[in-house]
Amino acid sequence: MASISGTANLDRTGEATAYRGLMSWLTVVDHKRIGQLYLMAGLLFFLVGGVEAFIMRLQLMHPNGHVVSAAVFNELFTMHGTTMIFLAVMPLSIGFINAIVPLQIGARDVAFPRLNALSFWLFLGGGLLLNSSWFLGGTPNAGWFNYTPISGAQFSPGLGVDFYDIGLQIAGIGTLISGINFLVTIVNLRAPGMTWFRLPMFTWTTFVTMILVLFAFPPLTVNLFLQTFERLFHAQYFNVAAGGSPLLWANLFWIFGHPEVYILILPAFGIISEVIPAFSRKPLFGYVSMVLATLAIGFLSFMVWVHHMFTLGYGPWVNSIFALTSMLIAVPTGVKVFNWLSTMWGGQLRFTTAMMWAVGFLFTFVLGGMSGVMLAVAPADLQLNNSYFVVAHFHYVLIGGSLFALLAGLYYWFPKITGRMLSERLGRWNFWLMFIGFNVTFFPMHFLGLEGMPRRIFTYSPGFGFTFWNQVATFGVFILAAGVLALVVNVVRSAAAGERASADPWDARGLEWSMSSPAPAYNFAKIPLVRGYDPLWVEKLHGDGRMIAAPQAPGAHHAPPGMVHMPRPTIVPLLVALTLVAAGYGFIFSQLWLEVLALLLLGVSLHRSMFEVDPGEYVRVRPEDEEAMSAHG
Amino acid sequence: MGLPVGLLTVLGAAGCGSLTGKESMLQPAGPVAAAQVQLLDSSMWIMFEIFVVVAAVLIIALIRFRARPGQTALPPQVEGNNRLELLWTIVPALLLALLAVGTVKETFALNASPTMKNSVLVDVTGHQFWWSFEYPGYGNLITANELHIPVGKRIVLGLTSADVMHSFWVPKLGGKTDLVPGKENYIWIEANTPGIYYGQCAEFCGTGHADMRLTVDAQTPQAFAAWVATMQHPVSTPTTALAKAGYRYFAQVGCSTCHTIGGTPYAGVVGPNLTDLTGRLMIAANLIPNTPANLYRWIQDPQAVKPGAKMPDLHLKSKEITALVAYLEQLK
Numbered sequence: 001m002a003s004i005s006g007t008a009n010l011d012r013t014g015e016a017t018a019y020r021g022l023m024s025w026l027t028v029v030d031h032k033r034i035g036q037l038y039l040m041a042g043l044l045f046f047l048v049g050g051v052e053a054f055i056m057r058l059q060l061m062h063p064n065g066h067v068v069s070a071a072v073f074n075e076l077f078t079m080h081g082t083t084m085i086f087l088a089v090m091p092l093s094i095g096f097i098n099a100i101v102p103l104q105i106g107a108r109d110v111a112f113p114r115l116n117a118l119s120f121w122l123f124l125g126g127g128l129l130l131n132s133s134w135f136l137g138g139t140p141n142a143g144w145f146n147y148t149p150i151s152g153a154q155f156s157p158g159l160g161v162d163f164y165d166i167g168l169q170i171a172g173i174g175t176l177i178s179g180i181n182f183l184v185t186i187v188n189l190r191a192p193g194m195t196w197f198r199l200p201m202f203t204w205t206t207f208v209t210m211i212l213v214l215f216a217f218p219p220l221t222v223n224l225f226l227q228t229f230e231r232l233f234h235a236q237y238f239n240v241a242a243g244g245s246p247l248l249w250a251n252l253f254w255i256f257g258h259p260e261v262y263i264l265i266l267p268a269f270g271i272i273s274e275v276i277p278a279f280s281r282k283p284l285f286g287y288v289s290m291v292l293a294t295l296a297i298g299f300l301s302f303m304v305w306v307h308h309m310f311t312l313g314y315g316p317w318v319n320s321i322f323a324l325t326s327m328l329i330a331v332p333t334g335v336k337v338f339n340w341l342s343t344m345w346g347g348q349l350r351f352t353t354a355m356m357w358a359v360g361f362l363f364t365f366v367l368g369g370m371s372g373v374m375l376a377v378a379p380a381d382l383q384l385n386n387s388y389f390v391v392a393h394f395h396y397v398l399i400g401g402s403l404f405a406l407l408a409g410l411y412y413w414f415p416k417i418t419g420r421m422l423s424e425r426l427g428r429w430n431f432w433l434m435f436i437g438f439n440v441t442f443f444p445m446h447f448l449g450l451e452g453m454p455r456r457i458f459t460y461s462p463g464f465g466f467t468f469w470n471q472v473a474t475f476g477v478f479i480l481a482a483g484v485l486a487l488v489v490n491v492v493r494s495a496a497a498g499e500r501a502s503a504d505p506w507d508a509r510g511l512e513w514s515m516s517s518p519a520p521a522y523n524f525a526k527i528p529l530v531r532g533y534d535p536l537w538v539e540k541l542h543g544d545g546r547m548i549a550a551p552q553a554p555g556a557h558h559a560p561p562g563m564v565h566m567p568r569p570t571i572v573p574l575l576v577a578l579t580l581v582a583a584g585y586g587f588i589f590s591q592l593w594l595e596v597l598a599l600l601l602l603g604v605s606l607h608r609s610m611f612e613v614d615p616g617e618y619v620r621v622r623p624e625d626e627e628a629m630s631a632h633g
Numbered sequence: 634m635g636l637p638v639g640l641l642t643v644l645g646a647a648g649c650g651s652l653t654g655k656e657s658m659l660q661p662a663g664p665v666a667a668a669q670v671q672l673l674d675s676s677m678w679i680m681f682e683i684f685v686v687v688a689a690v691l692i693i694a695l696i697r698f699r700a701r702p703g704q705t706a707l708p709p710q711v712e713g714n715n716r717l718e719l720l721w722t723i724v725p726a727l728l729l730a731l732l733a734v735g736t737v738k739e740t741f742a743l744n745a746s747p748t749m750k751n752s753v754l755v756d757v758t759g760h761q762f763w764w765s766f767e768y769p770g771y772g773n774l775i776t777a778n779e780l781h782i783p784v785g786k787r788i789v790l791g792l793t794s795a796d797v798m799h800s801f802w803v804p805k806l807g808g809k810t811d812l813v814p815g816k817e818n819y820i821w822i823e824a825n826t827p828g829i830y831y832g833q834c835a836e837f838c839g840t841g842h843a844d845m846r847l848t849v850d851a852q853t854p855q856a857f858a859a860w861v862a863t864m865q866h867p868v869s870t871p872t873t874a875l876a877k878a879g880y881r882y883f884a885q886v887g888c889s890t891c892h893t894i895g896g897t898p899y900a901g902v903v904g905p906n907l908t909d910l911t912g913r914l915m916i917a918a919n920l921i922p923n924t925p926a927n928l929y930r931w932i933q934d935p936q937a938v939k940p941g942a943k944m945p946d947l948h949l950k951s952k953e954i955t956a957l958v959a960y961l962e963q964l965k
Contacts, residue, residue: 069940070840070841070842070843070940070941071840071940071941074837074839074840074842142837143837147797147798147836147837149796149797149798149814150797150798150837150838150839155761155796155797155839240814240815245815246798246813246814246815247813247816280698280708281700281707281708282708282709282710282711283710283711283712284712285711285712285713285714286712286713286714286718287712287713288713289713289718289722311800311808311809311810311811311835311836312811312813312818313792313810313811313813313816313818313819315744316740316741316744319740320736320737320740320741323733323736323737323740324733324736324737327729327732327733327736328729330725330729331722331725331726331729334683334721334722334725335718335721335722337687338717338718338721339713339718341687341690341691341694342711342714342717344691344694344695344698345690345694345698346698346708346709346711347698347708348698348699348700348701348704348708349694349695349698349699349700350700351699359691359695362687362691363688363691366684366687366688367684370680370681370683370684371680373676373680373729373732374673374676374677374680376736377672377673377676377732377735377736378736378739378740379668379669379672379736379739379740379743379808380669380670380672380673380676380808381808382669382743382807382808382809382810383658383666383669383670383673383804383808383809384658384673385808385809385835386800386802386809386835386836387835444648446648447648447649447651447652450649450652450657450658450659451652451654451656451657451658452654452655452656452657452658452802452804452831452832453656454802454833454834454835455837456837456842456843457833457842457843458842458843459843460843461920463655464654464655464656464831465652465653465654465655465656465657466654469648
């Protein structure tokens with residue numbers, strides 16, 4: 001929350017924002033609207049990455065295909081992976097985290113609303129910079145993990161890898177700031193009674209995810225810096241001839257990269273843990289073991305990075321140890337799956353589209369987890385690594401896991417975020433087309449891997465047994481694409497003219513369903529008192545179904561009656577991000593004047609953002625929000 | 634949901650059964666690949682059993698516990714069951730322990746060192762986008778892209794790279810190991826029966842990555858010895874007038890800057906050694922069959938045959954190419 005000073009202005013109208021239209025988005029600090037921005041940008045980048053994948057599937061439909069050249073194909077798979085991981089799945093997760101976590105813990109906003117805006121603009125700026133490489137003469141083409149020496153100046157002399165290094169660096173700073181912001185938010189801004197063991201599962205998984213962000217992103221930051229210095233200023237970190245080592249990049253990358261895959265999947269686990277209880281009319285089975293499993297997975301995720309490098313030749317001791325730690329992760333993950341099944345067992349299951357995605361998730365994620373265990377068997381991995389089996393595996397966990405869960409979250413929380421329902425009818429089409437299309441596309445890739453097809457090849461010859469399953473996979477992509485189209489149509493149409501949503505359209509359990517849909521700017525008319533796990537459900541069972549206001553701490557700053565103190569909108573975070581992106585272009589194109597000018601302006605806007613005191617503003621509480629809370633508070 | 638599970642099972646069984654391609658890892662032809670596939674198999678079965686249990690529970694739950702009209706009473710609000718939770722922590726852990734034993738055992742068993750007893754050492758160097766094979770035990774004879782080995786013998790491969798990372802992978806003989814600049818990795822392979830085994834680079838290495846292929850020609854000990862003898866006494870003197878012209882062009886137009894031909898002064902080390910060229914089945918790192926017509930096409934415009942190839946288009950005249958092909962066709 002912004003600092004509360006005695007000079008706060010009493011806002012005349014009580015409106016949430018001082019700006020309207022486009023300006024209100026550019027100066028936004030409200031976590032809910034920042035969440036919407038993340039979701040929209042994530043969806044957009046998802047479509048871009050999808051088109052890249054579609055072109056690759058067309059190229060691989062026939063042996064010796066000629067849809068694109070080898071060089072373009074290499075750019076496509078590099079940008080597809082980078083986009084989907086950094087610019088689609090992660091932002092979609094962070095979008096839901098923004099939109100929902102403060103509501104779930106009974107907070108008015110995140111701890112640092114301005115930094116939250118900065119996170120978004122840095123992500124968007126970094127993502128756009130990276131994608132602008134398609135038009136600015138040089139697209140990254142060394143794969144998403146960008147191994148050296150292939151990505152070094154000698155073997156990738158163009159600008160492509162510079163776009164990768166600097167684009168991800170900028171977006172990564174945004175993610176790191178998000179991590180700190182949400183950790184502080186969850187630690188400090190929980191409503192009275194929201195103890196750690198009453199924290200909703202989605203908030204728990206967010207908490208662990210953000211710890212992973214805090215520790216996993218710095219190695220990436222360092223790696224990107226090392227390579228930027230190597231490529232731009234002729235430093236020598238990875239060059240063997242100069243005493244460097246390509247293994248330095250590989251290790252730093254995977255020390256980041258493996259926690260990263262849990263950064264992608266843990267929020268998905270959280271979503272599933274919210275959706276399944278809501279539509280089973282039962283509490284989450286084994287809450288404490290779910291929390292412990294999440295912590296265990298987060299901890300172990302830092303202990304397994306070499307399983308991406310079993311083929312690098314670290315010897316039997318290292319490979320054995322990392323094989324064992326990798327297998328170990330299956331245990332807490334299995335606990336989660338069995339707990340979800342037990343939550344459904346004995347319940348009253350309602351098959352809304354959200355629930356269908358959750359069930360689809362269970363099915364595909366389990367398959368992906370199992371191929372994951374097979375990959376942990378180090379000697380078998382020597383065969384499977386870098387083959388299409390791995391491609392099948394990580395699409396099962398990233399699409400069948402993360403994305404399916406995110407779509408469950410979208411159908412579940414869309415009413416709370418937009419105030420309108422998604423169409424259930426289109427939702428069915430969306431689910432079945434994508435579910436079937438996904439399996440038809442990616443299941444055959446297991447076969448292709450066993451058949452010996454390496455990943456990242458732009459073409460193959462006839463006579464290797466690759467043709468048939470590649471054709472099946474490409475056929476599946478058309479179904480998958482139709483499903484994505486149904487999703488886009490549903491989101492666009494429902495956002496504009498969907499059925500109006502009530503406060504609690506699913507008869508759900510969490511605090512986020514206690515206020516109107518969409519949530520008012522201040523979230524809660526009064527900070528609620530949490531009286532148990534699943535706070536709203538507790539009130540439905542034991543109260544009048546509405547949250548009770550928490551008693552105010554004595555000596556705390558009080559807003560005038562009927563008012564809530566909120567941070568003011570500001571353009572400064574956007575300026576900070578813009579100047580950093582401009583400096584990024586300066587370094588990519590080696591334009592000294594742009595570097596100096598942009599860094600100077602960056603300094604000015606950073607100074608402004610650090611030392612400007614936000615007096616905040618008072619927002620008048622709407623009567624209906626007062627009424628949404630129980631009277632005897 | 635029952636339909637997809639059943640469908641996938643049938644598909645899975647049918648799919649795996651049909652995987653009999655030239656690079657199929659499910660048809661091992663040597664002890665290393667066999668051990669790896671054995672582990673792959675047992676892990677697949679363990680996983681499959683767990684999957685069947687999970688899928689069955691899921692399907693039963695979906696059918697039995699779907700909400701029915703008229704249900705107003707809350708279902709029992711069960712919050713957990715310590716004994717059950719312990720059970721599904723321990724049972725999977727035990728199954729994994731089973732898998733872990735085999736994993737560690739084979740990881741150590743398949744480890745290789747350059748001093749392994751009764752073995753043949755071959756130094757493999759990865760290049761963008763071809764393979765160099767050097768036999769220190771046979772007078773450092775060098776060949777490219779087609780690895781000759783005797784059957785029934787441990788072949789220790791010392792892997793390294795001259796430029797970027799590559800990965801050596803011949804699925805029927807063994808899993809892959811990376812070729813890392815500045816590092817020497819050792820693996821061993823062995824072929825049970827004579828034959829040609831296919832493989833290709835498995836670590837992305839640039840534009841020509843997809844076309845960086847190789848074969849292993851596993852031969853009877855006699856045939857292997859004969860091959861070694863030929864290699865040690867290469868035939869490289871041109872006989873016909875055309876071939877003699879080709880021999881001269883080889884130096885004049887620049888071929889010899891990059892290529893070595895044993896028994897001649899040509900000793901370039903940038904590109905593949907061509908000493909036994911006519912003995913090779915394929916050219917351009919096992920991309921196209923080794924025929925005079927293909928050789929012509931390759932010399933005329935390497936980029937058109939193999940995008941990203943480092944061999945330059947020297948803009949040779951037709952008669953120069955014809956002569957070069959005639960000469961190269963004599964190399965044995």
